[in-house]
Amino acid sequence: MSSQVNDVAASTANQSPTTTVAEFQPPSWKQRLRKGLSFESIGGVYVLLAMIVLFTIWVPETFPQTDTLRQILNNNAVIALAALALVVPLSAGVFDISVPYTMTLAGIMCTYSIANNDIPVWLAILIGLSSALLVGLLNGLVVVVMKIDSLIGTLATGFLVQAMIRWRTGLRTVSSGKLQGSFRDLGQYNIARFTAPVFYVLFVATVLWYVLEHTATGRRLYAVGFNRDAARLASVRTERIRFLSLMTSAFIAGVAGVVLASIQGSGSPTGGTEYLLPAFAAVFLGATQLKGGRFNSWGTIIGVLLLGVGTTGLGLAHQPQWVQDVFKGCVLIASLAVTGLQVRRAGASSKRSLLRRGSGSRATADQGVTDAVHEP
Numbered sequence: 001m002s003s004q005v006n007d008v009a010a011s012t013a014n015q016s017p018t019t020t021v022a023e024f025q026p027p028s029w030k031q032r033l034r035k036g037l038s039f040e041s042i043g044g045v046y047v048l049l050a051m052i053v054l055f056t057i058w059v060p061e062t063f064p065q066t067d068t069l070r071q072i073l074n075n076n077a078v079i080a081l082a083a084l085a086l087v088v089p090l091s092a093g094v095f096d097i098s099v100p101y102t103m104t105l106a107g108i109m110c111t112y113s114i115a116n117n118d119i120p121v122w123l124a125i126l127i128g129l130s131s132a133l134l135v136g137l138l139n140g141l142v143v144v145v146m147k148i149d150s151l152i153g154t155l156a157t158g159f160l161v162q163a164m165i166r167w168r169t170g171l172r173t174v175s176s177g178k179l180q181g182s183f184r185d186l187g188q189y190n191i192a193r194f195t196a197p198v199f200y201v202l203f204v205a206t207v208l209w210y211v212l213e214h215t216a217t218g219r220r221l222y223a224v225g226f227n228r229d230a231a232r233l234a235s236v237r238t239e240r241i242r243f244l245s246l247m248t249s250a251f252i253a254g255v256a257g258v259v260l261a262s263i264q265g266s267g268s269p270t271g272g273t274e275y276l277l278p279a280f281a282a283v284f285l286g287a288t289q290l291k292g293g294r295f296n297s298w299g300t301i302i303g304v305l306l307l308g309v310g311t312t313g314l315g316l317a318h319q320p321q322w323v324q325d326v327f328k329g330c331v332l333i334a335s336l337a338v339t340g341l342q343v344r345r346a347g348a349s350s351k352r353s354l355l356r357r358g359s360g361s362r363a364t365a366d367q368g369v370t371d372a373v374h375e376p
Contacts, residue, residue: 103272106257111267132254174267187262
């Protein structure tokens with residue numbers, strides 16, 4: 001009798017569950033292509049092409065020229081650097097409002113060191129970047145260690161940096177003949193009439209793309225931004241990720257500030273302030289492109305180009321400045337709305353998928369998330 005019971009138990013244990021999960025079928029290349037070219041994925045590109053056609057018809061004498069293309073790329077390179085500085089912290093769910101103030105501080109420290117001290121340009125650049133990293137360190141202490149909301153904390157840090165700049169400069173522009181030559185070439189040297197900052201943007205965007213999309217650090221960064229508690233349960237060092245994201249943001253902002261000072265040939269005490277809203281507009285618009293709700297470098301570049309084409313086209317059409325401001329504001333509102341919609345839709349889709357698969361599959365999915373986070 002005992003052996004019969006054991007046989008029945010063994011037979012029951014070996015039976016497959018009545019509810020099985022359908023094997024995952026990867027999409028075909030046609031489906032991937034269709035999704036990649038859909039308006040939801042690259043709608044900004046289609047809008048950009050439509051704007052190019054519109055301005056070509058509106059101002060045919062000036063807009064459809066190669067000089068206009070160079071103007072758009074050259075004039076928006078610093079905005080692109082500022083926007084790329086925001087990609088990393090926003091991916092980790094952290095706001096960094098201090099970016100424009102960090103840009104200004106780096107430019108001031110660099111130009112002040114050259115103008116008032118007999119030091120080489122490379123050392124002055126290092127001083128400017130070091131001052132930016134100090135701002136990033138301060139942001140990390142305020143946001144991560146003191147656990148102050150990032151939006152408020154980095155705004156407060158920005159005010160402190162602005163106060164330091166005003167104390168040091170007295171709101172006077174730092175200018176000197178020493179700022180010519182090699183320092184000025186840093187931002188004004190050109191290749192085929194494209195200035196050097198355009199190539200800096202391509203380099204920074206490529207590095208960020210590789211880190212975010214092809215490294216474990218990038219996956220952990222997105223995991224922290226999407227759900228910090230879940231990432232912590234998956235043994236991700238969330239606080240370190242957030243701290244380093246603020247340091248990275250400050251460093252790229254410092255690069256942007258030094259480049260801006262080189263372009264202007266001086267250190268302006270308010271140089272970076274005007275880049276706050278365009279940078280945020282570009283990065284949030286970029287989150288609606290390519291990755292559907294995730295901040296990414298190439299989507300940000302698309303956002304910068306869309307803003308650049310719009311403002312340049314309106315300028316060539318002799319529209320007043322307030323029209324360009326209205327355009328930027330509308331783009332920011334629309335990008336925020338679309339980003340929020342995509343995130344909510346992705347979250348709802350994930351929940352429905354888990355409910356359909358059942359608790360056993362959910363455990364497997366959770367393990368998959370953990371494995372993805374820890375994948376080398």
